Amino acid sequence: xxxxxxxxxxxxxxxxxxxxxxxxxxxxxxxxxxxxxxxxxxxxxxxxxxxxxxxxxxxxxxxxxxxxxxxxxxxxxxxxxxxxxxxxxxxxxxxxxxxxxxxxxxxxxxxxxxxxxxxxxxxxxxxxxxxxxxxxxxxxxxxxxxxxxxxxxxxxxxxxxxxxxxxxxxxxxxxxxxxxxxxxxxxxxxxxxxxxxxxxxxxxxxxxxxxxxxxxxxxxxxxxxxxxxxxxxxxxxxxxxxxxxxxxxxxxxxxxxxxxxxxxxxxxxxxxxxxxxxxxxxxxxxxxxxxxxxxxxxxxxxxxxxxxxxxxxxxxxxxxxxxxxxxxxxxxxxxxxxxxxxxxxxxxxxxxxxxxxxxxxxxxxxxxxxxxxxxxxxxxxxxxxxxxxxxxxxxxxxxxxxxxxxxxxxxxxxxxxxxxxxxxxxxxxxxxxxxxxxxxxxxxxxxxxxxxxxxxxxxxxxxxxxxxxxxxxxxxxxxxxxxxxxxxxxxxxxxxxxxxxxxxxxxxxxxxxxxxxxxxxxxxxxxxxxxxxxxxxxxxxxxxxxxxxxxxxxxxxxxxxxxxxxxxxxxxxxxxxxxxxxxxxxxxxxxxxxxxxxxxxxxxxxxxxxxxxxxxxxxxxxxxxxxxxxxxxxxxxxxxxxxxxxxxxxxxxxxxxxxxxxxxxxxxxxxxxxxxxxxx
Ligand code: ADP
Ligand code: MG
Numbered sequence: 001x002x003x004x005x006x007x008x009x010x011x012x013x014x015x016x017x018x019x020x021x022x023x024x025x026x027x028x029x030x031x032x033x034x035x036x037x038x039x040x041x042x043x044x045x046x047x048x049x050x051x052x053x054x055x056x057x058x059x060x061x062x063x064x065x066x067x068x069x070x071x072x073x074x075x076x077x078x079x080x081x082x083x084x085x086x087x088x089x090x091x092x093x094x095x096x097x098x099x100x101x102x103x104x105x106x107x108x109x110x111x112x113x114x115x116x117x118x119x120x121x122x123x124x125x126x127x128x129x130x131x132x133x134x135x136x137x138x139x140x141x142x143x144x145x146x147x148x149x150x151x152x153x154x155x156x157x158x159x160x161x162x163x164x165x166x167x168x169x170x171x172x173x174x175x176x177x178x179x180x181x182x183x184x185x186x187x188x189x190x191x192x193x194x195x196x197x198x199x200x201x202x203x204x205x206x207x208x209x210x211x212x213x214x215x216x217x218x219x220x221x222x223x224x225x226x227x228x229x230x231x232x233x234x235x236x237x238x239x240x241x242x243x244x245x246x247x248x249x250x251x252x253x254x255x256x257x258x259x260x261x262x263x264x265x266x267x268x269x270x271x272x273x274x275x276x277x278x279x280x281x282x283x284x285x286x287x288x289x290x291x292x293x294x295x296x297x298x299x300x301x302x303x304x305x306x307x308x309x310x311x312x313x314x315x316x317x318x319x320x321x322x323x324x325x326x327x328x329x330x331x332x333x334x335x336x337x338x339x340x341x342x343x344x345x346x347x348x349x350x351x352x353x354x355x356x357x358x359x360x361x362x363x364x365x366x367x368x369x370x371x372x373x374x375x376x377x378x379x380x381x382x383x384x385x386x387x388x389x390x391x392x393x394x395x396x397x398x399x400x401x402x403x404x405x406x407x408x409x410x411x412x413x414x415x416x417x418x419x420x421x422x423x424x425x426x427x428x429x430x431x432x433x434x435x436x437x438x439x440x441x442x443x444x445x446x447x448x449x450x451x452x453x454x455x456x457x458x459x460x461x462x463x464x465x466x467x468x469x470x471x472x473x474x475x476x477x478x479x480x481x482x483x484x485x486x487x488x489x490x491x492x493x494x495x496x497x498x499x500x501x502x503x504x505x506x507x508x509x510x511x512x513x514x515x516x517x518x519x520x521x522x523x524x525x526x527x528x529x530x531x532x533x534x535x536x537x538x539x540x541x542x543x544x545x546x547x548x549x550x551x552x553x554x555x556x557x558x559x560x561x562x563x564x565x566x567x568x569x570x571x572x573x574x575x576x577x578x579x580x581x582x583x584x585x586x587x588x589x590x591x592x593x594x595x596x597x598x599x600x601x602x603x604x605x606x607x608x609x610x611x612x613x614x615x616x617x618x619x620x621x622x623x624x625x626x627x628x629x630x631x632x633x634x635x636x637x638x639x640x641x642x643x644x645x646x647x648x649x650x651x652x653x654x655x656x657x658x659x660x661x662x663x664x665x666x667x668x669x670x671x672x673x674x675x676x677x678x679x680x
Contacts, residue, residue, distance in 0.1 A: 284410045
């Protein structure tokens with residue numbers, strides 16, 4: 001028998017068992033061994049006096065009475081007996097296991113596992129072992145099985161397999177790494193994963209496999225990055241440092257430390273002949289636009305053109321306004337191309353773009369139309385990158401000869417996720433807000449307190465400020481969303497009658513109407529904007545200081561934070577009111593987190609903790625790998641370590657030549673990364 005032998009060579013694996021194993025994807029003995037349990041049943045002895053009500057316990061003791069069996073019809077029965085545990089006399093009951101009666105003789109020492117009922121001083125038994133505890137293992141593995149396979153049978157197969165062939169499994173982690181992290185060797189680790197001797201053994205075994213799994217994953221990611229760097233010749237853009245300095249000096253404010261750091265990271269990438277592939281994360285209001293402008297200006301000083309793509313026309317227009325005010329004094333021509341650019345203007349614009357007369361082109365999806373051709377495109381920036389599909393981003397970058405690329409996002413992504421989902425990108429983070437920014441005061445109120453909310457809103461409006469009211473979001477039905485918005489809009493119109501103007505905005509409005517509403521709000525003609533979540537992205541109305549989010553419990557933390565980011569953009573103190581009656585503990589926790597912090601990264605970590613990595617990106621965008629052992633929420637340290645090690649290893653000779661590293665190299669080769677296969 002060896003690792004590749006079929007499972008049918010194990011004793012007890014008959015036709016049915018073999019079929020069931022096959023359904024689990026287990027054909028060989030090696031595959032059986034590599035199928036890990038998803039948890040362990042804990043059979044360690046517990047002190048009843050310390051055991052909370054309804055908790056599972058294992059106790060050892062003496063049978064004190066002849067078991068009494070009661071039949072309850074329909075083949076159901078209950079068996080009960082007294083048992084002495086230490087000096088504690090308790091009752092034990094088993095359902096539908098009348099056959100135990102003959103085996104439970106008074107005076108016999110047994111070990112019972114079950115649920116502890118503190119009030120009745122009784123254990124509802126689930127398992128009994130005839131004899132003292134020491135003959136029974138502390139932990140038993142529980143596997144995810146198919147068909148008629150029982151845990152007991154499966155454990156039996158596993159025991160055989162480990163005893164007979166486990167020693168043939170080759171070590172996959174080099175000694176150097178195992179020593180430096182004190183990781184178990186493969187055989188001891190396998191034993192610990194399946195049949196740990198104690199809690200420590202189980203923990204150490206898990207630790208080894210978590211590290212190995214993350215290391216292999218990171219090797220793939222980092223190798224991909226390395227291959228891309230080396231293969232994808234990009235442009236070396238020799239920008240004019242003096243001109244950039246003058247540009248920074250002319251800005252109305254100093255850049256924050258974080259902005260400066262990120263600008264430097266970008267400039268360094270521009271200079272190198274490899275193509276930049278960088279993700280810029282910065283919380284709402286952290287000042288990504290000016291960073292983008294710096295990059296665009298840098299490439300212009302080197303004789304290249306730049307492009308900036310935004311998800312909506314309003315955003316594109318705001319960018320146009322900002323970039324013109326910053327760049328025009330330096331003779332940079334900035335233009336806008338959007339769906340509403342008229343045909344004649346568009347023709348002229350495209351002509352100037354093709355000759356290089358236009359330095360920076362800002363736009364919406366309109367930028368990726370086939371007839372948009374640049375003269376010499378050096379840098380492509382995508383704002384709110386998650387709003388665009390992979391293909392849209394690709395089309396834009398193909399408008400130049402390998403231009404550098406920068407993706408910007410205001411959705412903070414917890415580091416563990418960003419280095420897994422975007423592991424092959426370089427990541428820059430703006431983790432500092434411009435000085436003097438006031439913290440948005442956030443409060444959580446119940447729906448019945450809505451009048452209070454309206455009073456506060458009225459005060460703000462009377463002081464000349466503006467307000468947003470975000471409507472209930474009803475999942476899977478934007479029809480109802482619209483209805484809610486329409487109703488709330490009507491209500492507010494009645495309430496504020498001649499005092500204030502109330503505008504309405506939702507996804508079903510035609511694009512030009514949406515723009516018109518947004519524009520009047522931005523110009524101050526509308527005082528209160530009732531809206532669905534369509535206002536979520538990037539809009540800047542500094543005079544808006546009051547944000548009400550209705551039914552806030554229906555939103556995830558990331559989205560609440562994005563919505564809140566619509567206020568707090570000007571000189572005035574801003575407020576956010578969450579109107580919510582959350583039913584679940586998790587919902588309550590989300591509301592409390594919002595009132596406690598304005599830090600998007602902390603909220604993102606919290607969100608990850610509450611919802612888990614699978615849900616974090618929502619249904620559409622995932623890219624999160626499935627791990628057998630590792631858990632991205634709890635194993636983030638191991639992930640960081642593995643990432644660092646992977647990055648170093650790839651640049652060492654020993655990794656590429658030493659025999660010890662063979663298995664790691666093999667998993668890398670199997671992944672196809674080294675042959676240049678792409679992930680995106
Ligand atoms: P976001 O990162 O959300 O896109 P913006 O680029 O729109 O943020 O910047 C938000 C606001 O902060 C803008 O009004 C911008 O001019 C201002 N701002 C950016 N950087 C600074 C800074 N270093 N000091 C002061 N204000 C800044
Ligand atoms: Mg922005």
